[in-house]
Each structure stands twice: as structure tokens, then as C-alpha cells.
Amino acid sequence: MNLEPSTRARELEAQLSAFMARHVYPAEHLYDEQVEAGHRDRRPPILEELKKQARAEGLWNLFLPGEHGAGLTNLDYAPLAEIMGRISWASEIFNCSAPDTGNMEVLALYGTPEQQKQWLEPLLAGEIRSAFSMTEPEVASSDATNIRCSILRDGDHYVVNGRKWFTSGAMSEDCKLLIVMGKSDADNPNKHQQQSMILVPRDAPGVRIVRDMRVFGYDHAPVGHPEIVYENVRVPAANILLGEGRGFEIAQGRLGPGRIHHCMRLIGVAQRALELMCSRAQSRVAFGKALGEQGSVREDIANSWCEIEQARLLTLRAAAKMDLDGNKAARDLIAAAKVVVPRMAVAVIDRAIQVHGGAGVSQDTFLAEAYTYARFMRIGDGPDQVHLSQLGRTLLKRYGEA
Structure with a gap:
């Protein structure tokens, strides 16, 4: 390869x-x-x-x-x-930037010509921003079949009711579109065909932002991660994506590339943290010599470099597999990267913070905010446990019978 x-x-x-x-x-x-x-x-x-x-x-x-x-x-x-x-x-x-990248991919793959004209074109032009409204506070949203938000047909419209949170991007006034996932057929015996996705204008009547969710104390303005209540939000039936019952299918198509993109960006975060750690270790003197002359600091630097290279190679292999055989065929590598890369980034940034001392947790470096991003991504787009469980099940099936 x-x-x-x-x-x-x-x-x-x-x-x-x-x-x-x-x-x-x-x-x-x-x-x-x-x-x-x-x-x-x-x-x-x-x-x-x-x-x-x-x-x-x-x-x-x-x-x-x-x-x-x-x-x-x-x-x-x-x-x-x-x-x-x-x-x-x-x-x-x-x-x-996420979540616009994933939303543009969804609209490019599944949107009707009318939906693409109204939403994809201004997104591609960078004129507006969008958000993806999936996670809910009342249920374990790592299992998307738990979602309670309802999307019910009423004549020529759908009516949306539910509560979402961590809808990244929706605090900004530049955000004009919310892609909402909810249940349109809660009684369907196939639990993966109960969900649909629908396009909801952010300024639609009944869309109410309750509060912005902070991540380790950061509010991430102007993007934000708000909690949103949808109260009898009526949108045209033409706003449904791909058709009723296709929401889970769209989510899987959306999250594969999104997960690998986060991994790519996190490698950049970790690489920058390593470079800052090296610079600090060379310039900072403690107990009569530069920090970089301390054996433990050198080990931290060396281990960080090794872990970044390993994670980068795994991410590149997943990307190449996606190109050669498609996203579905690459899902094991995507899952592995989604577990390995955020863990790696958290560890590398933590070492860099330690070398920087008080400066590492202050606003004078990018490390504190970078740490919150890396740690959050062990949850975002699916927690480690979900990816490990899915990967373990696949490997047992593949090799257990042999």
C-alpha cells in the first residue's frame, strides 16, 4: 500500500x-x-x-x-x-472546518438539486456555516438508536420536537442550517430504520437555544456547542434527506470521513505540541542545566515522537484504504485510528504541558485549549468504548472461527 x-x-x-x-x-x-x-x-x-x-x-x-x-x-x-x-x-x-465538512459531504452525496442549491452552494462558498444536531442529553447518544427527538410527517411538512446538545457550530450567527437527526418511525421493528435526517433553518420558529455547553471551562466562541430545544418546528417535507428511515445510513456515511479528518487534525496538534516541548526544553534552565538535559524530559520527547509517527501511519493507512476500497471496507482502520489518535494527542500534549509548567495551563500557549480538544475527541464522533467494542466484535468474527 x-x-x-x-x-x-x-x-x-x-x-x-x-x-x-x-x-x-x-x-x-x-x-x-x-x-x-x-x-x-x-x-x-x-x-x-x-x-x-x-x-x-x-x-x-x-x-x-x-x-x-x-x-x-x-x-x-x-x-x-x-x-x-x-x-x-x-x-x-x-x-x-467541522461540522461544515461533514454536512457538505452529506449534501453533496444525498441532497436533492434543490437542497444543494439552497444550502450546499453557500456552504461551499463559505458564506454561511452549519451544525449537526444529533447528540441528546437524556440518552446515551453513542447508541444512535436511543435518540428520542421526533420528526413526524404532517401533510406537506415535518414537525420536529426534541432536545439536543453539543450541536457544535450553532452558537454562531453565521450558522444558518441545522441537520437534525430524529425518529420518524419509532415503531419500526428494524431499529436502524427508525431515524431520519432533516434540514432545519436555524431561524425557524420553535428553534430555541437554551445555553452554550462549555468544554473544560472553554466556551469556544464564536462557534459554541449549544443545547437546543426544538418545539413544534415545522419545515417543508422537501427538507427530508434521502427519505424517511435513512438517517442511520446517512450518519454512517457522514461520520467515517469526519472521524478520519479529526484524526488528521489531531496529529497536527500533537506535532505542534512536540515542537513546543522541544523548544521549551532547550531554552528553560532548572537545577543548573537545560530541561532537555534531564533524562526524563528526553524520554518524554522521544516517546512523543514515536507515538505521533505510529498514529500518523495508522491514519494514512486508513485514508489509503478508504481511497482504494471505500469507507465501509476501511471501517476497522478508521475505528482504530479514532481510538489511537486522540489518546496519543492527549498524552503528548500532557507531556508538553508538564515541561512548560504554569505556562502550559495558561493562555500564553495553545496547549491548554489543545488538551481540551484532544480529550473531547475521545468522546466526540463516538467514544473509545464504542469503537473498541465494534472493532473487537469484527476481529472475533474474522479470526475466532479460524
């Missing part, structure tokens, strides 16, 4: 790295300042400016294969996602 990106991907990698060095890293603190200064409900001016520059340079929709995107393979996209992942908000500059 060839894990080398194409010539075009290498060229884009060099172009993207140069763009990040020239425009994005210097603006990292300015973004935070503008958010705190009043741009907590929509994208700050620096982000809008950088988006225009990125699009002008052709660094746009790099994640999406086919006619709607850059036409890259998953393997080609991996090093690009890693570079973008080094700053938490950088992916949006290139219109490659």
Missing part, C-alpha cells in the same frame, strides 16, 4: 505551509483578541480577511473530492488537514 501523497498534494502542502507561516500564525492572538473584544457571535474580521486570501490562492474546499471540491484523495488531504489542525480555528480559513 503506497502511503505517499501525490505530486499535487505535495505542492499544496508547501503552499499551505507558506500561507500559515505568512498569514495565520502571526494572527493567532489577534483572533482571540477580536473574539473577546465583541465578535463572540460571528466570525471575527481577521478570519473573514484570511478566508478571502485563501480562496484567492486556491486553498479552498480541499477536503471534498469530486466535482464540488478540490478532487483530492483522503491520502492527499491528510497532510493538509494536519497543517490546518495546528491552530484550532485555522481549518475554517480554507473552508475545511
Whole structure:
């Protein structure tokens, strides 16, 4: 299996790295300042400016294969996602941020021409943002068959009722679309055909944002992860995606690429943490010598490098398998990467925090926020236990009989 990106991907990698060095890293603190200064409900001016520059340079929709995107393979996209992942908000500059990426993939794959015209085109243009409304506070949403939100037909409309939370992206005023998953046929004996997905405008009557959910104390403005109540929200029947009972099918199609994209970005986070750890270890002196001369610090650095390389290779192999044989055939590798990479990132960032001391848990480095992201991703898009259980069941079936 060839894990080398194409010539075009290498060229884009060099172009993207140069763009990040020239425009994005210097603006990292300015973004935070503008958010705190009043741009907590929509994208700050620096982000809008950088988006225009990125699009002008052709660094746009790099994640999406086919006619709607850059036409890259998953393997080609991996090093690009890693570079973008080094700053938490950088992916949006290139219109490659979650949950928009997954939502655009859904609309590209399953949307009608009318749905694509209304929602996909402005998303592809970076004019609006979107959110994916699936997780619910009252049930264990790692088992999507537990979902209680109802999507019931009423003449030419569907009526949506339910409570969701961690609907990432929906706090922003730039978010105009919510893709909602709920039950349209709760009595169907096939529990995987009870669910549907429907397109709900964020400003539809009955959509009520209750509160923003904080992650380890961070509110992640202007994106946010709000709790939302849907109270008799009426949307046209034409807003249903693919048809009634197809929600679980769409979710599986959506989450495969989304999981591997998170892994790609997290490798970038871990790599940056390793580089900061090395820099700190070289420049900081304690007990008469640089931290990097301490054996335990050297071991932490070496172990981190080994773990990043292992996780990167696993992620690239999963991406290549997706390209060669399809997402379904690659699901074991995707599941393995989704377990391994966030665990790795948490461990590497934790070591970097330790080397930085008090600075590591402060706002003076990106490490504290990076840690919350990595730790959250052991839950987001399915907790470790779900992926391990599914993978273990598959392996028992594959090898147990032999």
C-alpha cells in the first residue's frame, strides 16, 4: 500500500505551509483578541480577511473530492488537514472546518438539486456555516438508536420536537442550517430504520437555544456547542434527506470521513505540541542545566515522537484504504485510528504541558485549549468504548472461527 501523497498534494502542502507561516500564525492572538473584544457571535474580521486570501490562492474546499471540491484523495488531504489542525480555528480559513465538512459531504452525496442549491452552494462558498444536531442529553447518544427527538410527517411538512446538545457550530450567527437527526418511525421493528435526517433553518420558529455547553471551562466562541430545544418546528417535507428511515445510513456515511479528518487534525496538534516541548526544553534552565538535559524530559520527547509517527501511519493507512476500497471496507482502520489518535494527542500534549509548567495551563500557549480538544475527541464522533467494542466484535468474527 503506497502511503505517499501525490505530486499535487505535495505542492499544496508547501503552499499551505507558506500561507500559515505568512498569514495565520502571526494572527493567532489577534483572533482571540477580536473574539473577546465583541465578535463572540460571528466570525471575527481577521478570519473573514484570511478566508478571502485563501480562496484567492486556491486553498479552498480541499477536503471534498469530486466535482464540488478540490478532487483530492483522503491520502492527499491528510497532510493538509494536519497543517490546518495546528491552530484550532485555522481549518475554517480554507473552508475545511467541522461540522461544515461533514454536512457538505452529506449534501453533496444525498441532497436533492434543490437542497444543494439552497444550502450546499453557500456552504461551499463559505458564506454561511452549519451544525449537526444529533447528540441528546437524556440518552446515551453513542447508541444512535436511543435518540428520542421526533420528526413526524404532517401533510406537506415535518414537525420536529426534541432536545439536543453539543450541536457544535450553532452558537454562531453565521450558522444558518441545522441537520437534525430524529425518529420518524419509532415503531419500526428494524431499529436502524427508525431515524431520519432533516434540514432545519436555524431561524425557524420553535428553534430555541437554551445555553452554550462549555468544554473544560472553554466556551469556544464564536462557534459554541449549544443545547437546543426544538418545539413544534415545522419545515417543508422537501427538507427530508434521502427519505424517511435513512438517517442511520446517512450518519454512517457522514461520520467515517469526519472521524478520519479529526484524526488528521489531531496529529497536527500533537506535532505542534512536540515542537513546543522541544523548544521549551532547550531554552528553560532548572537545577543548573537545560530541561532537555534531564533524562526524563528526553524520554518524554522521544516517546512523543514515536507515538505521533505510529498514529500518523495508522491514519494514512486508513485514508489509503478508504481511497482504494471505500469507507465501509476501511471501517476497522478508521475505528482504530479514532481510538489511537486522540489518546496519543492527549498524552503528548500532557507531556508538553508538564515541561512548560504554569505556562502550559495558561493562555500564553495553545496547549491548554489543545488538551481540551484532544480529550473531547475521545468522546466526540463516538467514544473509545464504542469503537473498541465494534472493532473487537469484527476481529472475533474474522479470526475466532479460524
